[in-house]
Amino acid sequence: MVVGQSLVKPDAYAKVSGQTKFADDLALPRMLFGRLLRSPLPHARILNVDTSRAKALPGVLAVLTGEDLPIKFGILPVSQDEEALAGEKVRYVGDPIAAVAATDEWIADEALSLIDVQFKELPRYMSIEESLSATEEAIHGKNNVHKAVALEFNDTAEAMAAAEYAREDLVFFEGNTHLPMEQHAALAQYSHDGKLTLWTSSQTPHYVHRALGKVLEFPMSRIRVIATPNGGGFGGKSDIFSHELVAAKLAIRTGRPVKITLTREEVFYAHRGRHPVLMKVRTGFRRDGAITAMQFQTFLDGGAYGSYGVASTYYTGALQTATYAIPRYRFEGVRLFTNKPPCGPKRGHGTPQPRFALETHLDKVAEDLGIDPVDLRLKNLSTPESRTVNWLRITSCGLRECIEKVVLESDFRERRKSMPPGRGLGFAVSSYLTGAGTAIYWNDMPHSEVQLKLDRNGGVALLCGAIDIGQGSDHILAAIVAEVLGIQLEDIQLTTADTDLTPIDLGSYSSRVTFMAGNAAKAAAEKARAKLFAAAAKALECDVEDLVARGRQIFRRDRPSEAMPFVQAIRLAEADDGVVTATGSYTPPKLAGPYKGSGVGPSPAYSFSAAVVEVDVDVKTGEVRVPEVWVAHDIGRAINPMLVVGQVEGSIYMALGEALMEEQGFRLGLHKFPSLLDYKSPTALETPIMHTYLIETIDPEGPFGAKEAGQGPLLPVIPAVANAVYNAVGVRIDEVPITPDKVLKAMSEKSRRVGPKAAPSFEFPPLVRADVPDEWKGR
Amino acid sequence: MSNEVSVRLRVNGEEAALMVPPYKTLLEVLREDLGLTGTKHGCELGECSTCGVLVDGLPFLSCLAMPLDLEGREITTIEGLATGTQTHPLQVAFAELGAAQCGYCTPAMLLTAKALLDHDPEPSRDAIKEALSGVLCRCTGYAKIFEAVELAASRGGDPVV
Numbered sequence: 010m011v012v013g014q015s016l017v018k019p020d021a022y023a024k025v026s027g028q029t030k031f032a033d034d035l036a037l038p039r040m041l042f043g044r045l046l047r048s049p050l051p052h053a054r055i056l057n058v059d060t061s062r063a064k065a066l067p068g069v070l071a072v073l074t075g076e077d078l079p080i081k082f083g084i085l086p087v088s089q090d091e092e093a094l095a096g097e098k099v100r101y102v103g104d105p106i107a108a109v110a111a112t113d114e115w116i117a118d119e120a121l122s123l124i125d126v127q128f129k130e131l132p133r134y135m136s137i138e139e140s141l142s143a144t145e146e147a148i149h150g151k152n153n154v155h156k157a158v159a160l161e162f163n164d165t166a167e168a169m170a171a172a173e174y175a176r177e178d179l180v181f182f183e184g185n186t187h188l189p190m191e192q193h194a195a196l197a198q199y200s201h202d203g204k205l206t207l208w209t210s211s212q213t214p215h216y217v218h219r220a221l222g223k224v225l226e227f228p229m230s231r232i233r234v235i236a237t238p239n240g241g242g243f244g245g246k247s248d249i250f251s252h253e254l255v256a257a258k259l260a261i262r263t264g265r266p267v268k269i270t271l272t273r274e275e276v277f278y279a280h281r282g283r284h285p286v287l288m289k290v291r292t293g294f295r296r297d298g299a300i301t302a303m304q305f306q307t308f309l310d311g312g313a314y315g316s317y318g319v320a321s322t323y324y325t326g327a328l329q330t331a332t333y334a335i336p337r338y339r340f341e342g343v344r345l346f347t348n349k350p351p352c353g354p355k356r357g358h359g360t361p362q363p364r365f366a367l368e369t370h371l372d373k374v375a376e377d378l379g380i381d382p383v384d385l386r387l388k389n390l391s392t393p394e395s396r397t398v399n400w401l402r403i404t405s406c407g408l409r410e411c412i413e414k415v416v417l418e419s420d421f422r423e424r425r426k427s428m429p430p431g432r433g434l435g436f437a438v439s440s441y442l443t444g445a446g447t448a449i450y451w452n453d454m455p456h457s458e459v460q461l462k463l464d465r466n467g468g469v470a471l472l473c474g475a476i477d478i479g480q481g482s483d484h485i486l487a488a489i490v491a492e493v494l495g496i497q498l499e500d501i502q503l504t505t506a507d508t509d510l511t512p513i514d515l516g517s518y519s520s521r522v523t524f525m526a527g528n529a530a531k532a533a534a535e536k537a538r539a540k541l542f543a544a545a546a547k548a549l550e551c552d553v554e555d556l557v558a559r560g561r562q563i564f565r566r567d568r569p570s571e572a573m574p575f576v577q578a579i580r581l582a583e584a585d586d587g588v589v590t591a592t593g594s595y596t597p598p599k600l601a602g603p604y605k606g607s608g609v610g611p612s613p614a615y616s617f618s619a620a621v622v623e624v625d626v627d628v629k630t631g632e633v634r635v636p637e638v639w640v641a642h643d644i645g646r647a648i649n650p651m652l653v654v655g656q657v658e659g660s661i662y663m664a665l666g667e668a669l670m671e672e673q674g675f676r677l678g679l680h681k682f683p684s685l686l687d688y689k690s691p692t693a694l695e696t697p698i699m700h701t702y703l704i705e706t707i708d709p710e711g712p713f714g715a716k717e718a719g720q721g722p723l724l725p726v727i728p729a730v731a732n733a734v735y736n737a738v739g740v741r742i743d744e745v746p747i748t749p750d751k752v753l754k755a756m757s758e759k760s761r762r763v764g765p766k767a768a769p770s771f772e773f774p775p776l777v778r779a780d781v782p783d784e785w786k787g788r
Numbered sequence: 789m790s791n792e793v794s795v796r797l798r799v800n801g802e803e804a805a806l807m808v809p810p811y812k813t814l815l816e817v818l819r820e821d822l823g824l825t826g827t828k829h830g831c832e833l834g835e836c837s838t839c840g841v842l843v844d845g846l847p848f849l850s851c852l853a854m855p856l857d858l859e860g861r862e863i864t865t866i867e868g869l870a871t872g873t874q875t876h877p878l879q880v881a882f883a884e885l886g887a888a889q890c891g892y893c894t895p896a897m898l899l900t901a902k903a904l905l906d907h908d909p910e911p912s913r914d915a916i917k918e919a920l921s922g923v924l925c926r927c928t929g930y931a932k933i934f935e936a937v938e939l940a941a942s943r944g945g946d947p948v949v
Contacts, residue, residue: 021883024891025898026875027826027866034825115811190830190838190892190926240828240892241926273831479890479927651886655932659889662929685835685924693921696930 012492012713015651018484019498020238020477032194032210032237033270040196041070043259043269044117045252046107046124047278048099051135051348051678052148053128055097058107062123068116071262072124073108078258080224084216084248084353086450088315090149091351093224093254099128100148100313101348102679103278105251110259110267133348133678137287137308140345141769148313148346155311155344156319158606160326161776162398163337165293168302172293176377178370179289180743181765182362184310185671186282187355188690191240193279194270195253197260206233207257210240212247212478213516216449218508220249221257236506239478239517243663244354246478247518248281248316277683281353282673284321284344285310286362289768290370298380298388302337305329307363308769309344309352316353318344320609324359327610329367330397331440332408332617333389338398341773349675354518356663357720360441361727365745368437368728372735382436382732383416391440393706398781400602404614405706405716407643411619412438414641414702419621425736431626433737438619439724443645443708443717444521446597446611455594457525458512459533461490463541463589467561467576469494469501474514475526476506480719481652482522486530488648489712493534494541495558496575512592520717523648524613525595527712532593540589544581545573598710604779614708616716617643620661620725623697624733628756631749633734635665638726639700645708645716656718657701664726666691672746795855799824800868806855814853815839818865826866826895830924837923840896841865847900847922866895869902877940878902887936889927897923901937910941 023029060072075096083089095106107124111117134140140153147153169175195209205227211217214236222229239246252269259267271279287308293301307325311318326340357364375382391397393406416422416436425434448456462470471490477483487501504510514526542553545563549556555565564572582589600611621639626632638661647653670689674681682688707714727745735741740755743764751763792807799822806821815832818824818841830838832851839851842864869876878898881887888894897920904911904919911919916937917930925933 015886017883018886020891021886021888022875022879024888024894025879025882026870027824027895029891030825031828031892033829034819036820188926189890190836190924191828191890192830239890241890243926273833273835479892481886481889655886655889655928658929658931659927660929663926684833685831686833690924690926692924693917693930693934696917696934699929699931 011488011498012648015649016498018481018652019487019503020483029238031191031240032196032208035196035208037196037198037266040266040268041110041112041263042114042117043108043110043256043267044121045105045255046121048095048102048104048106050099050128050130051102051133052131053099054131055095055099055106056127056129059125060107063109063120066116066120066123068112069109069120070265071110071259072120073255073258078224078254080226082220082224082249083315084317084449085315085319087319090315093251101350103275103350104313108255108259110263135347135349135675135678137310137345138769140347141771148348153346155315155346156322157343157774158322159341159773159776160604160606161339161778163780165302165304165337165339168337169293169304172301173296174378175291175293176370176374177289177291178366178373178743179765179768180366180369182286182365182745184283184285184352184673185667186277186280186673187243187245188688189241189243189245192271192273192276193246193250193252194268195256196266196268197256198266199260199264204231204233205257205261206235207253208235208237209253210246211236212239212242212476212518214476214506214508215474215513215515217249217253221254224254225257233509236476239476242478242517243356244358244518245281247516248353250279273685274683277680278350280312280350281316283355284352284359284362286325287765287768288363288366290366292370292374294374294378298378298385300333300335300389303329303335304339305363306768307342309342310347311344312347312349312351314351316351318352321354321359323606323609325363327399328360328440329363330399331401331403331615332391332438334391335398339776343771343773348678357441357723358519361667361724364439364724365728365731368725369731369743372732381422383412383422386412386438396781399610400607400781401610402600404710405645405708406617407704407706408438408617408619410704411617411641411643414704415619415621415639418700418702419639421621428736431628431737433624433626433733433735435622435729435731435733435736437725437728437732439721440615440617441717441721441724442519442612443524443614443616443711444597444612445519446600446613447608448515455513455596457514457529457595459486459526459529459593460512461533461537461591463537463579465580465583467500467579469496470504471501472504472511473526473530474506474511475522476517478517480517480656481649482517482526484652485523485527485648489527489530490534493531494538494575496561520720523715523717524711525597527715528595529593531712532595533591536591536593537589540582540591541578544585545578548573548581602779604777613710614645614716616718616721618722618725620729622726622729622733624730624737626734626737626752628738631752633669633747633752635697635730637698640722640726641702641704642718642722643704643706643716644718645711646705646714647703648713648715650703653703653718654701657722658699660723661699661726662691664723665730668727668730668745668747670746670748793856796859797855797863798861799863800865808855810856812855813851814855814858815850817855818850824865824867828892828895838893838896840900840923842899842903845903845906847903864899866899869898876902877943878937881936881940885932885936885939887928887932893923893925897925897933905941
């Protein structure tokens with residue numbers, strides 16, 4: 010047995026011995042060092058770029074500007090608004106303008122200082138409000154609205170008017186960043202046979218491959234992208250980045266390998282992190298707490314470019330219905346461009362913000378209605394094998410078990426009524442995708458593919474495009490193949506994320522790898538096993554149905570003594586039919602509803618989580634400490650429980666950072682904290698006692714029943730902190746992060762609240778009605 | 789180049805004689821001149837400890853250290869933590885408990901933990917937290933790292949070199 014065991018993952022010993030090669034660890038003979046010149050201004054027209062002095066500096070081999078890479082790109086086909094190097098305009102402090110390649114980093118840095126750029130400054134828009142009220146030149150196009158959406162599923166106005174009780178809340182979630190410990194890095198090599206190779210710390214090598222082909226106008230068959238193990242990603246390395254395209258172009262220009270490694274400050278500018286979102290939620294209820302309708306509005310501060318923003322916008326409205334059976338639902342969202350580093354997907358992509366809004370809202374509703382906050386949730390839970398009002402298909406769902414587990418283990422119901430002064434308990438629940446059901450670019454091909462080659466000496470080569478970003482995807486692939494073939498992890502040799510060698514996996518994002526690449530691996534292994542069984546059945550003179558593969562043996566179920574070694578079966582199969590290979594693919598079922606925007610939200614399965622957080626609030630300083638956290642997570646099936654617990658603990662940690670301290674602040678157009686010292690993140694000293702409970706619901710479509718773990722467990726923790734602060738000191742901090750100044754301010758205010766006071770005025774587009782079919786109603 | 793200086797370093801028990809520019813940090817010399825890329829970097833400003841190595845058995849930020857100052861001192865990098873093929877108990881515990889996720893902070897975390905265990909073979913949980921608090925990790929939430937240090941301690945660390 011391999012699946013279900015807490016085994017040591019295949020890359021563990023390389024990591025603990027310093028042998029894992031991250032992108033910046035690579036070096037090639039005659040390698041040059043590339044650096045990017047970044048904008049010092051948040052919004053300006055570029056009048057002139059003079060590179061003559063930089064080019065004349067000894068040791069400089071190439072200098073690029075916008076005109077060298079004029080083709081625009083973007084991760085989403087609908088948002089091709091980025092340039093590798095800005096041509097006409099810069100849109101945030103840090104926007105790349107020019108690049109150099111030199112024989113060492115010091116010369117490259119000096120060359121940057123010799124590039125003269127003349128700007129005409131434009132007015133800057135640094136917030137949702139400033140962006141919306143702009144009267145002068147917009148950041149892109151005619152106005153600063155990037156995307157506005159309005160959807161309605163059944164008539165909410167009618168239900169709101171008839172509601173026995175309704176409540177409206179307004180909350181704000183400040184932006185924050187991924188902060189992977191590894192800075193982004195890319196190394197490009199252009200060889201004399203006209204082939205380009207790019208090693209890059211990327212979660213999405215396939216999309217980088219496509220962008221390189223487009224921007225460089227180079228056939229993709231001559232481009233090889235190899236993703237190196239990511240030193241942390243969390244969504245921050247799933248975009249196409251300037252330094253990747255520029256390194257490639259510089260390598261082509263100079264004929265020498267070129268490496269660009271971002272400084273930590275530059276990582277803050279590369280960003281693509283959590284969107285700041287202002288939210289208004291209004292919900293109608295019956296007196297008994299049953300939700301009758303919900304209207305949800307979101308205003309996203311998108312930063313300077315599109316990135317994943319169209320998807321992020323939809324995600325702020327997509328999953329409210331996955332945890333609660335909401336019969337009527339309206340969602341209006343708008344993403345604004347601002348002169349800040351572009352926002353994108355960070356762990357939970359677009360859903361932690363509305364989850365914070367919804368779960369604090371329900372806590373207030375429970376108090377208004379005199380209902381226990383747990384009972385209010387239980388009253389409205391979505392159920393297994395159901396459809397949501399916005400057309401999402403829910404299969405396995407262990408939310409009720411998750412809730413019962415954390416409530417029991419933390420003794421939430423009793424203890425919250427009698428906490429010592431300054432102490433409080435908070436509760437919240439959540440749901441997340443197990444892989445986006447649609448690809449970033451529409452196509453009918455599989456989302457994940459795996460190829461196996463069985464060696465006549467007993468080894469199995471496993472090839473897959475998935476890249477391990479620390480979450481353990483290498484282990485999941487190997488464990489699934491080992492389980493099916495009845496062999497051990499060490500029998501498997503992995504080759505991953507190399508576009509020349511490995512079949513496609515769309516990337517390590519949206520919590521998709523275990524489910525999708527896992528299903529592809531399972532399919533490949535089953536095909537390989539069928540070939541071995543056919544060969545073995547002939548030799549053992551039995552039917553293939555009689556055979557079992559276990560313990561590196563293939564044997565007859567009814568007569569286990571009649572067995573042959575795994576390696577012998579390979580040799581027989583190879584003698585019969587040549588090299589023993591097998592492929593497996595996974596394409597998610599088509600689940601998108603018949604309305605525009607329905608591609609965001611559907612997933613072949615959803616994970617569910619519940620959290621209880623205990624806080625200790627210092628009423629003198631306003632500081633919030635977290636001594637203990639309980640999280641139960643519906644994982645479907647844990648392929649490796651130790652790795653799943655690791656994902657839950659990492660999620661709790663990252664959530665506490667977001668809840669209490671992490672934020673992207675700006676002043677006069679400048680990032681206030683672009684360093685690891687000033688951008689506060691939790692250290693070992695802030696680590697709470699973490700209780701993790703895995704709820705196994707065995708998803709019908711997941712590999713061995715597995716679902717996701719990397720993102721979902723983060724979601725309930727942030728609102729649970731806010732609810733615990735209220736339980737502790739009776740103040741509502743309707744704004745993340747919950748910093749000491751806000752707690753003190755709320756304690757001194759009559760309203761006992763800190764948070765946004767009004768939503769900006771904005772005319773959303775006309776509602777698109779997409780009522781579910783009659784046959785789904787009541788399911 | 790004319791502005792290079794001669795440096796003699798002792799790294800993982802071996803002598804290395806180098807000619808390097810005097811402004812190159814220990815981090816850069818280890819990674820670029822000695823090929824010891826197991827030492828990582830997260831900020832190069834002394835803020836994250838990802839570049840941590842041991843100097844005479846104590847944690848040291850290689851991104852702020854100048855090689856010339858360290859002549860005659862004993863420098864240990866992650867490559868020197870194992871003895872031949874014998875992995876250090878901390879390395880085994882980190883692997884067994886999943887204390888290394890992405891693995892990027894792991895070299896510094898392991899070396900810092902080794903310095904702790906060499907001076908305090910049975911540290912309390914609070915002592916472990918305190919000792920590791922300067923090394924940032926974004927993946928694990930630290931819990932499995934604490935557990936791994938405790939597991940290694942319970943199995944007995946190796947003696948101080």
